[in-house]
Amino acid sequence: MISLILFNVEFSKSFSSLLPKWYNLLMPSIKDVAKIAGVSTATVSRVLGNNAKVTEETRQRVMDAVEHLNYRPNLIARSLRVQKSAKIGLVVSDIRNPFFTEIGRAVEDAAYEKGYSVLMCNTDENPEKEEMYINLMHDENVAGFIFSPTQQFGAKLSTFDTSIPIVIIDRVVNTKQADMVLLDNVAAGYDLTNHLIENGYRKIAGLFGNASTTAPERRRGWLKALREHQLKPFAEYAIPPKIKQGYDTALALLNQSDRPDAIFTSNSLLTAGALQAIRGCKLKVPDDVALVGFDETTWGALVDPPISLIAQPTEEIGRTATELLFQRIKDPTRSPKTVILKGTLIARGSSAKR
Amino acid sequence: MISLILFNVEFSKSFSSLLPKWYNLLMPSIKDVAKIAGVSTATVSRVLGNNAKVTEETRQRVMDAVEHLNYRPNLIARSLRVQKSAKIGLVVSDIRNPFFTEIGRAVEDAAYEKGYSVLMCNTDENPEKEEMYINLMHDENVAGFIFSPTQQFGAKLSTFDTSIPIVIIDRVVNTKQADMVLLDNVAAGYDLTNHLIENGYRKIAGLFGNASTTAPERRRGWLKALREHQLKPFAEYAIPPKIKQGYDTALALLNQSDRPDAIFTSNSLLTAGALQAIRGCKLKVPDDVALVGFDETTWGALVDPPISLIAQPTEEIGRTATELLFQRIKDPTRSPKTVILKGTLIARGSSAKR
DNA sequence: TTGTAAGCGTTATCAC
């Protein structure tokens, strides 16, 4: 793999000129280079892969030919031959969730530095799409991929092909085969709920996503904190983690005669939906109802009052996942690692002391 | 191409079962299928590509073998052979810009429906990365790609390889070779500015991105509206279209003794930055300073007061771009189309009548 | 309607 990496870096340097108009008409192959340099294709390959010894003189001749022809190796052919590619996959459930957007960005950066490109796929929390994209990962010969499976799919995952390096992020999967990068969700839910309780809220409703293992864990923390204070859950819902469902559910909740004094949401899409509902009911945050959630977003600090939340270290999660992936690519037998990161409570106006 | 599409759809149906553990150990090839079915590889290929005639009986035998072996064709090998793939590219400048996130989502949906997957790349407004990803598009044999180039890169684009179908989105490029899907940015800037003027604002500052052609066009509309009302630009800045730069610039602007009474921003990242700055200065929107921008985001309607803006039909832009791309893939000689879509002014509290 | 075989552009094995 190392040679591949070096290789790519070298190329992005040497052939940074764009493809001229006529390029694909006479797209030069390794044969053309060999002919011009007066060597065999094997030698050209050796020079480019710079893993075998060649005399400096032939190396130079080859490089000249390469430059002269503006040659760039055919990645597809190479991939067919070596059954690998300088590509990694990123399979997430919802690219519109700012959490995953940030992850995507971090992964892309980390991969780019190593000369890898990223095949990014959106499963929409749909197991059928997940399946098809996992197959695609295989078919595209990715070196490995980063994945946040739905609950249903995660359960199946351990039964299947383990030959391709995988790093699971965000969600627990019951397999000892894959590396994982997770948040300590129970602690996060616990901290966030404690914060509400300490600030005087008692009738705390919970809106939880129903697609991942993340939400149930955050719920566990929520329950634990409530229990420790002899409080009962005011109400709770397990719903699709989308803005619309957050809105609908919160609206119904707030229209009841007995309202909660705080809403706990398990992700930022639900937070946004709940906030819309609160606005729709012309209620005041936090006087009528407090609102807390997860993930720092563009808007969390901009709304008035700003939202109290548990911030996840998205950049770190993305980078860590990518690094674990590259480690496993380099050494597939290495025993799996699970990295658990802590969230940070950011207390703001939406849960101010009452 | 049609055959490829059908092909893929067929496969995603027939082989929806996941790869079993042992799969890659004995990853069956077309040869294995041929052997089991008692036919030649050519026949297997014909059955799978269902473009040539085969007797129903052999077709059945082949399909049985395929199912029995859990065979799935090797996309890389096929791609090497036919010099094409069921993949399209999406090269955008900043995946964290909600506009592009939405586009990405729409493109992914549209592509999925046709059995294509999407290679998504983030250039970070960096011409070097753009170049490398354009090369990658070539190297990955994508069927075509959707691209929002930086100004610098867009200028070069027409000089280069035209063999691969491209659809430009969001930004004008001076080439007659590519299809484009654009917003009527001059009109949008004009409408948004007129709206401010009608509501009584006179000292209107402008924060414009410096990476794309979009911002200068919106600026033209802004200038036109001002001129028609005998107003002078209060101040204007061309800056990198990022939250941080929006914040810094707006902060400096607001700390001057003579403050604008309205800030016009050319994209939502700048809007967010400007809003942060306004909050930082403890100023009231819109009483102290109005704020308007572009693109409907999760937060635009949630902040208080909500932001007035020009909404772009992102879903439509993404779908249209993908459709144009598929049309061009099917018929590469077809004369290029430019689709210009209108934005919608959404007037809200941040620019209320004074 | 079906089979044979060439070839897509690489890399890796084996000679020399």
Add this chain to the structure above:
DNA sequence: GTGATAACGCTTACAA
């Protein structure tokens, strides 16, 4: 240190 050459798994003339 270098060159032939056989794969990698597929599609597609061309034959039969």
